[in-house]
Amino acid sequence: MKVLRNRLSSAFLVLLGASFITFTLARVIPNDPALAYIGPKATAAEAAKLRITLGLDQPIPIQYVKYLFQTLQGNWGYSLSTKQSVLQEITSRLPATLELITFAMGFALLLGITLGVYAAKYRGRFQDSVIRILAIAGVSMPAFWLGLLLQMLFAGRLAWFPATGEFDIELKYDHPITKITGFPIFDSIITGNYHATLNGLHHMILPALTLSAYSFGLLSRMARANLLEVMSQDHVKVARAYGLSERLIFFKLALRNALPPIVTVTGMSSAYLITGTFFVEQVYNWPGIGSFAVNSLLSIDYPAIMGITLLAAIGYLLINFIVDIIQSKLDPRVWLQ
Amino acid sequence: MKFLFKDKLTSVASLILLLFVTLAIFGPWIAPFPKEGAGASHVDNSYIGPGWHHLLGTDELGRDLLSRIIYGARPALFIALAVVGFAAIIGTLLGLIAGYRGGWIDNVIMRVSELFLSFPSLLLSLVAVTFLGPGLVNALIALIISWWPWYARLIRVEASIVKSKPYVEISAAMGVPGRTIVLRHILRNVTTPLIVQIAADLGTVILAAGSLAFIGLGSQPPSADWGLMVAQGRNLIFDQWWISTFSGLAIFLAVLAFNILGDALRDHFDPRIARQ
Amino acid sequence: MKKVVMDISHVTKKFHIRNSKEFFTAVDDISIELFEGEVLGIVGESGSGKSTLARCIFGITAPTSGSVSILGQSLAGKRRKSIRGLRSNLGFVFQDPSGSINPRMSVFDAISEPLKLRGDAKGEITKRVEFLIDRVGLSSNQLVRKSHELSGGQCQRVAIARALATNPKIVLLDEPTSSLDLSVQAQILNLLEELRSDFKLTYFMISHNLDVIAHLSDRVAVMKDGKCVEIGESASVLTNPQHSFTRELITVHSQNLESDPILPPNFDLDHWQDGPLNKWAFQNISKFLPVQEIAPSTNPFQFHQQPLEALESLSVPNEAQRSSLIELLENTHTDAIVVLRDGKLAYEKYFHGMQPNSLHLLQSISKSMLGALFGEFIARGVIDPDQTLGHYVPELKTSVYGSATIAQALDMNVAINFSEDYLDPNSEMARLDRACGWRHNFTGEDLGLSSFLPTLNGNGEHGKAFQYCSANTDALAWVISRVLGKPYAELLQEEIWKPLGSMYSATVTLDKDGLAVGNGGVSTTARDLALFGQSLLNHGFFNDQQILPKAWVDATFNGASKEVLVPAYLSSLHPEGSYKNQWWITGSEKREIFAVGIYGQYMWIDPSTKTVIVKFSSIPIPVDPIHSRIHMSLFRAISAAN
């Protein structure tokens, strides 16, 4: 438990640090935060008034403490463009993005690890080089370009999949999804509204694939490399010397050893998933936080930007925290350290 | 340098890189329509598909897409080299100090880098460039901000490994001043992992810069920037597909080539197994 | 006294254990002085703190407490620049050959680094490096090479060259050859020795390998869990360890597995005394017979070498012709020979793998030591020579020893039915051997000394005629340990072995009940036995104390009274010869006395030329008149040489 406690405390510290960075980015860097706040067109007088109300004239540390309290109380400020509370904007869009990330992570893990393991099994042979090229292409593929290509090919030319959007528009009328958890596809599954589920999945395929490309590449390369490294270690030689079957050695002994580093990479690759949503949601105009983030970035909607950055940091920390727990379960050495 | 052509894959990558660098340097002399490459619009022949006259077709302002892509090579290479260059220098400096000095300096530097690394690095760059204002130079600075910590951590780890080696301990015991030890012994022995990381990062930086440009936070029109060109062709993807496709392809090939080179370098220096 | 080049006083090093408050003491209060020109070996198992100690001493890591001073100047707490001068007196060679040279640097740069640091001129450096590279046995065209182009041995030579660059006084060798193969290790160890004597270096050498330590070091410090548990001359520490851990380390190292020690394949308990088995057996008694250790003195006598040139060219009358000393020694199956002249080591040679610290069975020379022991206790009145053995040991009352007195037994005048025939399996001598455990008991027989000696009988009057009988000595040994209530080995140790200033331990074999085999079971080194001989030469006064009573020594030299009949084999060799207090007396005008054991063990003392000769041999047969004659003329030739 002691390990858990200091993991939690270090996560909290990092969160604090992250909020400090977003604060400095927003308040310190731009020459006049007030202008940034109300937009360049406003008059000097309005800006001056605003500066007082926002307390921008106080010394930075006090502003920071005030900012912290507000954030904790849920007052993440008001989005300039939509005039709604930032927190509200985010919570309404969160489900769409989370579902997209979950599916993308699913694809990446499923495809990445299986192909990585397969490539390691047939090292040096034809399958190995094909998978290696596929993986390195995945890592080198700009997500926005891949999105456009898939859109043009599968949605445009072949029309197998819808080009944009989370659901068909008419779905709202003939098969509305009753909101339970707020996650559309998940709710539709629970409520048995399989028609909506199917439609949702149909929309999900292309964006999720696009988003998962980078992580797929990362995971399959890591899985392959790790497995090969474990296969060269002494204990595999010993297992062979004791007549254990090649299958048992590869799939049980070696794979279990290669899992912890693969799990770590999954944690790391989630960073690319989070930022990836910015582009994928734009290309498929997916109603998630990604597109909202891009708009607020372009319109320098600073409260929204601060909120999104904080959310992303929390999300990334959460995923890495979970990864740590899983890893300590998989590898006894880690837990006892 | 024969490892550049050790197998088919690597040799193709090396050729692509060679092409990329020559385009970046001699772009203006090679491009079929240098003026359009630089940005002059030619409205009457916009949206011409790929054909003899315009190999890759023309964009929404009638500019020859091939020349635009050729002109786009220079900023892409420039931003890659600049970002990785600066990030590596800053990171190596801090990493060396942290690695050799140890103690509280080490803690401070490492805590700060960990803080930066606890963010998805691209997000940090996006936020930074938003507040710095769009533009190539600001994008460059934003990327450097979020990239140096990778190098700080890498060099610190490698430096502490080298520091524990007997030849460093012997020099220290002989009374060789700290500065010389860092320069003569430690720096020269961390160059290998540094080079491998740089080669692998060049591709990733082009990818990141392209993403910034795609959103519109990179270089602004009319300058030829691949990411920007993909964005400009975005809404025309179903009809004038070639605009986004070919400019995106340019990014992909450049990044792919650098990544393959990164792998080849890693195998060359640490031949045990090709690891990520 | 030798100059102290380094003084380590109370050095302690504690490491903070990561996420906990406690400390781990790697080095615990070590104080050692390093003398000029010596090789101090530090041995210990992994984790014993030996490397940490070296790092503290040589300023690589700062000790938690305590101080180190080199040539009088303290090392700790100085600014890096000022101690650089001091540091140039130190050289370092570490274990991992490829890791001790910067892989990016050429051999030339690596060696010249300390010189550049000292600010030598360019030309100077090049000349010095070329000299060094050649001196460590590498060719100058390897100067441009990098470490990965060199073999382990070559890398280590470069590291040694660098260590010697600023001609240091002290060189730290931290496991210098542990990652090298046997043949390369030998090359490096020879090189280190050459350099040590050429450059008058002092080595502070660490190794977990006891062989390397024993080979190279003058003094040895044994480390365990951060403490220095034992330190001393390598010969004594390695052959006679005081601390239990050192003893375990050494027994584990040299000794074979408990389950079955390595015996020669043809070993047989019934024939080990005869050739050729005896060449191995006489030096490895403890490997097949139960023994008790006789511990040496804590401050051993320091022999002074004074070689007697004449002996090298000595020619000895050998039956019909004359042969050189060496030829004669080889023909008489010599294992070891030590000659003292006026108390100084005049000549010393070893054969058949024997070394100064190897033990060798004395056979009947052991009797001479029993004689001395009795001389001691008779002089103290503890034992009355005229009493019978049976008086002191009731079990012997019914045997011949019920009527024979101590004095008669000491002078072998006991009329006893005892055939001393070494070759006849049914002789009493053979039965005595079986009782001592030196031969297999016949089936059904369960002999020990205490059950065999009481069965001896005799008829006829004691004191009349000389009859050599080993059983007498065993009986006497039984008597003295019964009277003093201590094992025979302990008596020898306290009364003779320790006072003499012996350097190595000795052993005495025991029978199945633990009784000492006084008649021939003692094993000692040649040098220590020579000390015993010398003490008799000095009328019992030696190592500035009166070890043996002067009266006893003089009486022994005077020999037995003339009335006692002397057998032909003695009178033919020594017309005036006799046997007194377990010693043989030649009766010649030089008044020589000697002790002799079967298969050619001799201790010859010649007061006229102040000569003591000890000669161990493994002659294939126990007794041979020709050999006796040859040895007499050999010893007389040696004594006369000057």
Next chain:
Amino acid sequence: MTTILKVSDLQVDFMSGEKILNSPLRGINLEIEAGKTLGLVGETGCGKTLTASAIMGLLPTTASQRGTIEFAGHGFLEASVMGAIRGSEIAMIFQNPQSAFNPIFNIGAQLTMVAQRRNIERGRIPELLIDRLASVGMSDAKRILASYPHELSGGMLQRCMIAMALISTPKLLIADEPTTALDATIGHQVLGLIRSLQQRQGFAMLFISHDVSAVAKVSDVISVVYAGRVVESGPAYDLMNNPQHPYTRGLLGAIPSAQKRRGQLTAIPGSVPSSLKDIVGCSFAPRCALADSACSKEPPLVHINQQLIACWKVGT
């Protein structure tokens, strides 16, 4: 005495396509009888461990093997037969106990896997494991079985390794430098343990090490390997006390000791040849003081009283 293992003229070449990259084994001849121990001693890179891999049939795929390996009850060994024998009738213990066990599984799981491979039925396995651990001096077997490799000391792990080898009472135990990674005192105990187990169970043992004194402690017969060839073989006592082959003599002369004091070590000049592919004649000739024209031909192993020696200059 029945011969358990007979290796005659074993040669191994590493190939790339048709080209021979290196021929690390150029002529290994061994014979081990039941209950006896053959010590294989040689310096790094002379092919000791490769010999063990060849016997176990674990040579890398790029290796081509010539010469024969006969095993009691199975005649000449080929790949097909090896599956059944490896791990059951021939067992092996390795040098570095820390890295010989899988870090992710506890000791019990790994031993059980080996036991299952020997199709010992499930019910009997726990009790068998406890018995085997007890036989190697591990009293608290339960705790050991439940612990992970990184929780145990080198000595304990090596005992677990020995227990693993004895699960199916092998006929031949191959020990590849079992005590090199251990401290002297622990190493000595492990050697004593192996020796007493051998006396009780009567398996033959091939003991491989570069540490001559360890080999001498354990072996009945010793074979000296140089550059992939057995150059001398004979009873331990004879070989240790009067070696014949110049390389053996040089090797034994190179052992530092209290007796051989400073400067008295016989150091064989030069170093082991790196590539063995194109060696003509006796491989030791370049470093041998007695070498002359006769040594240009490869010396065969010749019987001289109880010893086998491959050298023209000896015993003629």
